[in-house]
Amino acid sequence: MQTSLSIEQRAIGAYLGLAVGDALGATTEFLTPNEIRERYGVHDRMIGGGWLHLKPGQVTDDTGMSLVLGSSILARGGVQAVPVARAFSDWMRGKPVDIGHTVRRGIVHFRDSGVPCVPENEFDAGNGACMRCLPVAIAYWNAPHERMIEASRIQSHVTHNNPHADAGTEAVLRMLVAAFRGEPLATLHAIALKLVEQQRAYRFDRRAVENPSGWIVETLQVVFQAFFACDNLEAVLVDVVNRGGDADTTGAIAGMLSGACYGAEAIPKRWLKALDRKVRTACEQQALALLELAQTAEWGCTEVLA
Secondary structure (H helix, E strand, O other), X not given: OOOOOOHHHHHHHHHHHHHHHHHHHHOOOOOOHHHHHHHHOOXXXXXXXOOOOEOOOOOOHXXXXXXXXXXXXXXXXXXXXXXXXXXXXXXXXXXXXXXXXXXXXXXXXXXXXXXXXXXXXXXXXXXXXXXXXXXXXXXOOOOOHHHHHHHHHHHHOOOOOOHHHHHHHHHHHHHHHHHHOOOOHHHHHHHHHHHHHHOHHHOOOOOOOOOOOOEHHHHHHHHHHHHHHOOOHHHHHHHHHOOOOOHHHHHHHHHHHHHHHHOHHHOOHHHXXXXXXXXXXHHHHHHHHHHHHHHHOOOOOOOOOO
């Protein structure tokens, strides 16, 4: 954990880490670790391809939905249910390269009913709300805890209304905010262990999870195992994307956490160079704009942490 980074460096690092992890993991999404080894050896290059046949550096719905959510937050001065749901609906209308089944169903529910919240569903414990939560963490990093959790659930429940998904997403938000504040890695580890204490399904101290599904529990088990076992961003991302499965999302969440801890300078230059230029610019600009909102919003404060 870098202790001398500014919050600007951490927020930009988190957003670029999200995008880089997404693009890197998209290549190995839905492959098994054995298939990855047979095709790539160790996958550590931004080469595109994968089941979506992407260009090198192209991102998927993880980054796309994050940017859409961030734009809605900036336009409205915070998370508001109907504007967020409309933003997601407009995004889907643009025919994104990828969209999850639960996300699609939630957007269709809003279009049909006008209600920006799906009913609670025990089967909707996917990772789709967590993968896009970074803008909430940046915009609400200095808000009262309850305010951030309220914002998280508003955006999450447009598509995912499930206690397991809420708990996992909110743990990631707490970890991001702790990293933005320059807290030691032990603090982030304690947050992850608190999640396990509350919901034992999230235990990540057993076998190494490979080929993780889109279930948020398996997603975060992979992310936590790699994040706490490695001491740099590159090692974390190489670890998670080589486990296959829902690799774009494990890469995205691991990337945002690692970027918040180690900063943008920790991202390998070869990955940043390959990342889609428009995406890179959008991530950098939105990170700074969301930080500015955090300082001027009614929940904000004037102090900027070094």
